[in-house]
Amino acid sequence: MGNDINVVFMGKFGYPSGMASTKRIQHFLDYLNVLSTTTRVLQLRSTDEGADEEQAGSYLGTEYRRIGADLKLDRSLVPALYRYLKEGVDSLKRWRIPGGRNVLYSYGGVTLENVLFILAAKRLGYLVIFDIVEDNTFIEDKLSLPGKIRWLAGEVLDRFFLGLADGVVVISNYLRGLYGKKLAASVPLCLIPISARCAVENRPGREPGPMRIVYAGSFAKKDGIDQLLDAFETVQQKKGNCTLMLCGTGASVKLYQPRIAANPAIQYIGYLDDSAFYRFLLGADVLCVTRTGSTYANAGFPFKLGEYLATGNPVIVSDVGDVRRYLSHMEDAIIVEPGNVSAIAGALEYCLDHPETVAKIGLSGADKCKRYFNPAANGSLLLQLIRKL
Template sequence: MENKKMNIVFFPHSVNYGLAGTNRLQNIIYFLKKEGAGTVANIALVDEPIVPGNENPPFLTDYKEIAYGPSVFNFLKHIFQTGFHLYKFRKKDSRNLIYFYGEVDIKNFFFVTWGRMLGYRVVIDIVEDLEAIQKFKSFKNKLKYKSAIFFRKRLDRYADGFTVVSSHLEKKIRLNFPDRPVFFLPVTINKYLLDDHPDGRPAKPLTIFYSGSFNEKDGLPYLLGAAGELKQAGYAFRILLSGKGTDAEMQAFREIVQRAGLEEQVRYLGFLDRDEYIRILSSAADVLCMTRINSAYANAGFPFKLGEFLATGKPVIASTVGDVPKYLSADDAYLVAPESIAEIRAALIAIVSDPKKAVQVGLNGKRAAMKYFDHENYAGPLKEFFEKQINS
């Protein structure tokens, strides 16, 4: 048993397509393979088919994308497909582990139960405080989260261990499940996959970059409000925005841009693939913005994009939510109070007015990113954590 390698099945989030969660999982996989941890598979449950031809990504041993929508037939079919592939991807000559990213809810709890019956150990990655969510996008979304809260209180029935992304979540999980081991895994970066850029002063006109969701928690209206005041003061700049939102969120975004008179300054890039996203970070952007609001939900987690923003060595504007002040000082980033248009505006003006200092702040931020968020620092201990759960 001791000589057997691990076989880790990432489930149910796609490691091949997505936003922050996908990047987190890809970092874990990259370094697990670098550590020689064994084989890695992914069963991705998606609304509708995404990957053309359902091809196996090169960094995975096995891959299966299973659509549970949009039809009832697909939903029923995905139950049998998922159960079958959990059985198929299990390796008799290995120690099998499910790494569960997402929420155990009414749609998937039986798959976790089935996996445990097949002999898998289960580690669940906790990245959100579900009880802090106050608003829901739809009745379907509300049902999903309410069921997830029900199962969150009973996760010791499904999990052999946990990874957590913030100190708030670590404290909460340890309190609720004292007999389950917890591994603190903050947002991480893969320095080998990030492009270096020549250190230089912010360009004129300044290019401001925002990436993420367009919902309330990420505070985009405050960034746009600050940009509107910057324009009125006569500053030249442009704003590049990437990510996605619901139809209602995108309509609200367009209305804010129009009210602020930023139609000429704002360019919406849509959802970027990984290569294009890195290119924008590395070459097109001068200042990177993370402007989360002061909500219980925002303070409970941690903004995934912040690590990569800092790793570029460019100046970063970051709101002081959650664990951010634990890692960064005013020497490492332009820290602003959440929901403060005035402080975001002042930070942007400071970057334009003192480009030499902006360069130094960016370099300090990069050093902080390498110190706290370099996944290589966590790779060995995380592999050992997985091995302990399998052997316990």
Template sequence: MGKIQYWLFGKFCRRIDGVMPITPSLSEFFVDEFGIAREKVQTINMIVDSTRFDSVRGDKRKSTIAYCGTISEKKDGISDLLKAFQIVLTRYKDATLTLIGDFESSVTRENVYALLKTLKIENNVLITGMISADEMPVFLSEAKVLALSRPQNMQAKYGFPTKLGEYLMTANPVVITDVGDFRLYLKDREDIVYAAPDNFTDFADKLLWVLDNYDQAKIIGMKGRQVALDSFNYRIEAEKVLDFIFK
């Protein structure tokens, strides 16, 4: 966005009746950057439909680490995840990594397949491509660990990945990089396991900790599910939207 476009966008924002950002940080951005009155800003948390997971449980967990979403570098740090997984394989040789989704571009596809060969892990990585909405809860619930190695950047600072809600709803352990507003909702080693962003060795260490301490990690996963039910509940957030519009 150019300077003129940015100025016009700010001018537009100051004239609107209200704005509903997805994170507290983004709410503060609209207040501080564009001077929008605080009472005109209401954070609406990311939501997840818990009913999609009611009949799906990971009782038959596969020995796989899973990621879902658009396979990307800038947004989700796919190369860090692959490098971390290579380290995991040195101890858990039968582990697999399942990447659920399609690539953001042909360039990313080429880079990922080249990295798989360089790391010599192609036989342990499954790339599903696009799957149906009905299949997604099954794939996620069957995984032993769910992972998101999001790098530290502007999108991570102000955004919130909707996939995290689905990760948490499985009650499986989740390893995620410590970026954005995650800590406002989730505590390390209580509801989730954090890794340092842009550090694949630390991400590998956290994956290994989960696998080494899986009984404890399962308890963390169950507590994470409760956080999702409490903080990312579509009914609660819908009420907030209605209250904000009609107050």
């Protein structure tokens, strides 16, 4: 069914291990590989969680290559940049299947890191799909000078090179509306939401002890860590019998370390590999996605929400983006006002006081996850888009 299709997934994400972006790509790969589609991964530059991985290899039937790990702003930049560009273009040439439907799937759209590869792919006859998961116009985190340059360049590149896309995938209705205005009517635009595999049957029984409240993910401003910490400390002082466990990575983690160290009821677990990470989520009593109400937070859609719902554990989630498109308050999740510390604290207190009720909410959330965030359904949407091009 998919023998004539050859898809190269390209982006600055960890591979084969990594966080949200990696998992989104892996779910697409799993679906396509079952259909005997040829798949490859071209990972651009190193990432924190993938820094020790091999530069090339094969994972679950997909050949991958990592390039640009040696790019640094020093005297070695020019030769390293030459190697980066040559290795990337050579990979696209080598991976191209004559007479096949060759597709370059660019996670994140057009960036400084990938624009020359996109141009090269077009010359080689690849069809190009952009996967847009954020609106970086409204990014809130303080950026370094190189970060500011990349952000500004991304805005310019998006404006002038969007026409290279043969198709566009977006993760939210906000982004569908935004890119629907930017794209030519002839370019297919497809909404493919987050995906997660349900693991309710693997959920361990409730262990005695304090209620385990869990946050796992990045520690960016949009993630509302400050508000979650404030709410937790309010409930802890009032009720006790709860712990907050934080898992993940990111440059901003160090900002929260003094506060974590000052409260024995707050634990920072660090970065976990996939198997340990999912065991960690399954062992939670309550999972939190307490995003801020910024435009940036509303534009995307938190991948971790799907992973949380998939456990069958109760979820507290901020009312951002498409959340209410899929979930109902107090039926499938506890939905709170974004950035509202009192609302988060109230939700945590409710979980402490009504464990049986919130357990039912968690199971209903898992049912919604199966219905709306099925990796096979999302993979089918991508394959349908590819066949339209």
